[in-house]
Amino acid sequence: MNWTMPFFCLLFIGRICNAATQGETIMAEPILSIEGVSFRYPNQSDYAVQNVSFIAERGEWLAIVGHNGSGKSTIARMLIGLLRPERGAIRLFGCLLDDTTVWEVRRRVGMVFQNPDNQFVGATVEDDIAFALENNGIPRAEMVERIREAIRQVHMEPFLHHEPHRLSGGQKQRVAIAGILALRPDMIILDEATSMLDPRGREEVLETVRRLNCQQRITVLSITHDLEEAAKADRIIVMNKGEVMAEGAPEHIFRLGSKLERIGLDLPFAVKMGSRLREQGIPLRAGYFTTEELVEELWTLYSKK
Amino acid sequence: MSSHLIIGQYVPGHSVIHRLDPRAKLLIVFVYVLIVFWANNIPTYALLSLFAVVFAALSRIPFSFIARGLKPILWVILFTLLLHLFMTKEGDVIYRIGALSVYEGGIKQGLFISLRFLLLVLMTTMLTLTTTPIEVTDGVESLLGPLKKMRVPVHELALMMAISLRFIPTLMEETEKIMKAQAARGVDFSGGRFSERMKAIVSLLVPLFISSFKRADELATAMEARGYRGGEGRTKFRQLSWKAADTAFLAAVALLAVLLFLLRS
Numbered sequence: 001m002n003w004t005m006p007f008f009c010l011l012f013i014g015r016i017c018n019a020a021t022q023g024e025t026i027m028a029e030p031i032l033s034i035e036g037v038s039f040r041y042p043n044q045s046d047y048a049v050q051n052v053s054f055i056a057e058r059g060e061w062l063a064i065v066g067h068n069g070s071g072k073s074t075i076a077r078m079l080i081g082l083l084r085p086e087r088g089a090i091r092l093f094g095c096l097l098d099d100t101t102v103w104e105v106r107r108r109v110g111m112v113f114q115n116p117d118n119q120f121v122g123a124t125v126e127d128d129i130a131f132a133l134e135n136n137g138i139p140r141a142e143m144v145e146r147i148r149e150a151i152r153q154v155h156m157e158p159f160l161h162h163e164p165h166r167l168s169g170g171q172k173q174r175v176a177i178a179g180i181l182a183l184r185p186d187m188i189i190l191d192e193a194t195s196m197l198d199p200r201g202r203e204e205v206l207e208t209v210r211r212l213n214c215q216q217r218i219t220v221l222s223i224t225h226d227l228e229e230a231a232k233a234d235r236i237i238v239m240n241k242g243e244v245m246a247e248g249a250p251e252h253i254f255r256l257g258s259k260l261e262r263i264g265l266d267l268p269f270a271v272k273m274g275s276r277l278r279e280q281g282i283p284l285r286a287g288y289f290t291t292e293e294l295v296e297e298l299w300t301l302y303s304k305k
Numbered sequence: 306m307s308s309h310l311i312i313g314q315y316v317p318g319h320s321v322i323h324r325l326d327p328r329a330k331l332l333i334v335f336v337y338v339l340i341v342f343w344a345n346n347i348p349t350y351a352l353l354s355l356f357a358v359v360f361a362a363l364s365r366i367p368f369s370f371i372a373r374g375l376k377p378i379l380w381v382i383l384f385t386l387l388l389h390l391f392m393t394k395e396g397d398v399i400y401r402i403g404a405l406s407v408y409e410g411g412i413k414q415g416l417f418i419s420l421r422f423l424l425l426v427l428m429t430t431m432l433t434l435t436t437t438p439i440e441v442t443d444g445v446e447s448l449l450g451p452l453k454k455m456r457v458p459v460h461e462l463a464l465m466m467a468i469s470l471r472f473i474p475t476l477m478e479e480t481e482k483i484m485k486a487q488a489a490r491g492v493d494f495s496g497g498r499f500s501e502r503m504k505a506i507v508s509l510l511v512p513l514f515i516s517s518f519k520r521a522d523e524l525a526t527a528m529e530a531r532g533y534r535g536g537e538g539r540t541k542f543r544q545l546s547w548k549a550a551d552t553a554f555l556a557a558v559a560l561l562a563v564l565l566f567l568l569r570s
């Protein structure tokens with residue numbers, strides 16, 4: 001079989017998928033849906049991921065939280081075809097993820113990994129952004145254009161010719177995002193992409209992703225330990241021992257309180273504070289996630305008296 | 306330590322030599338290295354030296370940088386010179402120290418061979434001083450391109466080289482970090498007996514290897530996630546452009562070869 005075969009298959013499947021969805025375009029169709037997916041690593045008896053199902057809507061910010069080894073990274077890897085589920089199906093953009101669609105999926109879904117250094121391939125920033133474009137056979141003239149556009153979107157223009165060792169961790173992660181943007185993706189997966197960064201680098205990266213999510217409606221799937229970060233998502237999925245334990249809007253999830261702490265998650269300071277205050281009989285409204293929001297609530301409460 | 310360890314002591318610049326296509330530079334140095342061995346009399350050595358000196362001058366690299374590149378082989382040159390001085394027994398005796406005698410042929414031979422060494426190293430140093438390692442990689446990949454037909458994995462080799470180059474500073478940082486961490490645990494890297502030093506080095510190498518394997522694994526995953534699937538159907542961002550100057554320099558080295566061939570005795 002010639003290597004171009006998958007592309008032809010893909011084009012063909014693309015047609016069918018488009019035709020199939022044409023009739024129901026008005027209904028918001030999930031950009032991603034996983035149905036009953038299970039996975040076991042080779043030579044392991046326990047499932048790393050067991051019977052997991054969820055969907056993501058277009059333009060949504062979805063957070064996945066869970067303790068170490070709860071299977072978050074394994075799910076992320078399955079989504080871009082780096083691992084193959086033992087059972088269940090993964091659908092992206094309405095198409096089943098399999099050998100014929102995997103390359104197109106990797107173009108449309110970008111992944112930022114945890115360690116900023118171990119995903120930087122190029123000798124310089126521009127070379128690194130070009131890497132995925134080269135892989136996808138984009139003509140050189142268009143590459144230059146796309147690199148310029150991508151670097152502008154992550155505000156890294158002055159660093160175009162820098163080598164990786166002259167960049168901070170946060171800057172490297174933004175280059176990784178630019179590398180994804182150059183492919184004009186529909187979805188970005190962050191697998192603890194901010195966990196090795198200092199607070200400033202973390203804020204820079206999150207700010208960049210937030211902007212892309214708002215302005216370009218790029219779907220974001222953010223895997224994190226940091227519930228403070230997850231609190232800003234549209235929806236949170238809580239993983240425990242390879243299974244989905246809870247799913248819902250942040251205010252809904254944080255109401256689980258001590259249940260989350262029991263599976264090894266650390267509630268944000270403001271949430272803990274809020275529930276303590278309520279226990280003391282202070283009439284706070286339910287659900288405060290950021291420290292600023294809590295302060296806002298407290299002073300308005302005080303001035304109402 | 307770090308500046309010393311980086312392969313290729315590239316000196317940034319915008320001279321004619323810097324701007325030559327890396328393929329042209331590689332070819333020039335390659336041809337030069339071959340024809341150096343033709344030279345065997347004063348006119349031929351003079352021509353070769355002239356070419357190398359002009360080449361070095363055109364690069365506008367300060368002499369001190371070039372000298373630093375030549376320093377490590379100074380001893381080799383000196384040794385060769387002495388060896389030939391005392392071992393070659395041709396022509397008239399010039400000087401006698403006890404049982405050793407220096408012949409005219411010995412002086413000539415010694416000087417020629419030392420000069421040959423010097424020119425070889427000078428030209429290869431000029432290549433690394435004026436070309437970034439990544440340019441060298443691009444040049445090698447392009448020049449070896451035809452070998453792809455013979456199933457030589459040229460693209461893979463070039464990518465391997467490029468990634469190794471990119472990770473040198475990262476691994477050096479890591480080495481430093483591990484050394485500090487081990488020093489904090491009481492490992493002494495600077496002194497002690499030979500066996501103790503060996504133990505210290507093992508305590509550095511083991512973690513370094515483990516982390517390198519982990520890095521390699523993660524990097525491979527990241528590359529695959531970004532759609533890498535080998536050289537086929539891939540376009541290239543870095544492009545080499547062959548200019549008139551490249552042809553001119555190549556013609557010059559060809560002319561040098563012809564002259565050398567005619568003038569050698």
Ligand SMILES: Nc1ncnc2c1ncn2[C@@H]1O[C@H](COP(=O)(O)OP(=O)(O)OP(=O)(O)O)[C@@H](O)[C@H]1O
Nearest residue numbers: 041042044048066067068069070071072073074075
């Ligand atoms: N390559 C592997 N081979 C075997 N088992 C693995 C492998 N990678 C992960 N596992 C196991 O699979 C389970 C899920 O791992 P996974 O990396 O998905 O967890 P995670 O939620 O991403 O954890 P973390 O928060 O630490 O990143 C863990 O029990 C882990 O030990």
Ligand SMILES: [Mg+2]
Nearest residue numbers: 072073074192
């Ligand atoms: Mg993980």
